[in-house]
Amino acid sequence: MNPARLAFLTLLLAAGMACEPVAAQNSGKGPALMIAIDGAIGPATARYVKDGLAVAAEKGAEVVILRLNTPGGLVTSMREIIADLLVSTVPVIGFVAPSAAHAASAGTYILYATHIAAMAPGTNLGAATPVELGGLSPGLPEPAKDKKEGASEPAQGDTMANKATNDAVAFIRSLAELRGRNADWAEEAVRKASSLSASAALDAHVIDLLARDPAELLQKIDGRKVDVAGKEQVLATKGLSIETLRPGWFIRLLSVITDPNIALILMLIGVYGLIFEFSAPGMVAPGTIGAICLLLGLYALNLLPIDYAGFALMLLGLGLLAIEAFHPTFAVGVGGIIAFLLGVAMLFKSEGPGFELSWTVIDIVAALVFALTFLVGRYAWNVRKRPPRVGAQAMFGTRACVLDWSGGAGHVLAQGERWRAHGPESFAPGEIVEVDSIQGLVLNVRHAPVPAAIGGEAR
16 A cells, blocks of 8 residues: 555544544533523524524533523414424523523423523512413403303303413423423413412422522532433533523524514515605615615514414505505595504514514504605695606797797797797797797797786786
C-alpha cells in the first residue's frame, strides 16, 4: 500500500477514535438550557419552544428548563408545545418562576406535560377551564333535571361547552397519568377553574418540588430518574452552567404581528396602500408598503384560529369601500362598513388571554376607514368634475391670441407658446379666439364667445 495513503487512513482512524469519548463526555455534561415563556402563549411561543428544544438537542444539553409565567393563550399553540415536549430527547423541567409568577390556563397543561414540574415560592397555577369558544359559556352546564319535571333538553351551546370541557379534561388527565401526577386535581382545575399555590400544589402531588431559583432547581433534581422518549434517564445536573436561549428576530416579529389587533391594522394598511397605488400609479411607496403589510397580515392570520366566513365578510367590506372611494353612492359605503364590522366580529373563532380583539381598536379602525373612504371618494368626485389640465384635452376651450392669419391658417399664441392654427373664418392679428379642437400640433380655432351681458349691456 502507498505509504502516504496508509498514513492518511491511520490519521483518520485516530481522529475518529478521539472524537468518540469527547462526544460521550459532552452528552453527559452538557449545559442546562433555559427557555423563558413570559406572557400569552401563541404561535411565536410555540416556534420559540420548538427551536429551543432543537438547539438543546444539538448542543447535547443535559436538561431544558422551561420557565413559565403566563396567563394562558391559544389552545392550538399550547397543543403544539405539548406535542414537542412529549417527543423531546432532552428532559424538560417545567419551572413556574420567579416569585409572583403564575402558570394559568394553557400554562397548567404545559407544566403537566414536562418531565419534572417545579414552582418557586409565591407562585400559583390552575384555572384551566377552556376559554369560551364562539360565545359559548365555559365549563359544564348544570345537571339536567328529569324530563318528568318538565326540564328541557340541554341547549346546543351547553352541548358544545360539554364537548370542549370533556375534551380538555381527557387531555390533562392523560398528561397527569403519563407523568404520574395528581389527575383528580387536574380535572378539577378544568371543570371548576381551581387554582393552587406552590406549597399546596406540592402537597397535592401536582408538582414534584419547590425551588427558589434555577440553580437550586438543578441541585434538587440531580440524580432523579425520568422517562425521556421511552428511555429511562438519570439526571446529572449538579453544578451545570445555565444558558438562556433568547428568541431571534423572527420570533420577536412573529410575536408582534400575531397580535390580532396588529394583524387587523396590517391588513388595512395593505389594502389601502394598494388602493392608493392603483388610483395614482407611479407613487411606488404606497404600493410597496401596502404589499408588505398585506403579506404580513395574511401570514399572521394564517397562524391564528380564524373563521373564514368572517374573513370573507371583512374582505367584501373593504372591497365595497374601495368601490365607494371611486364611485360615490353612499349606499355602497354603508354596506361596506356593515360588512367590515360583521367580518371583524366573526374573524377569530376563539380568544385566549392576550389574543383578544379590542373593540376600541375595531371602533377606531372603522371610523378611520369610513372617514378615509368618504374623503377619498369626495376628492375623486371633485377631481373628476374639474377640466383636464394636461395633454390635448387641456387645450379645449383655451383662449388664444392671433399672431398672423392668411387664407384660413396662421399662428396663434396659446398658453405662452406659438402654435399653428386653422379656422373656417378670417381673423385679424391681435384678435382673441378659442381653441375648438387639436389635430397633432395644429389647433382648430373659432371666434371666442361674446361675454355675458351685465345690466342689459354688453361690456
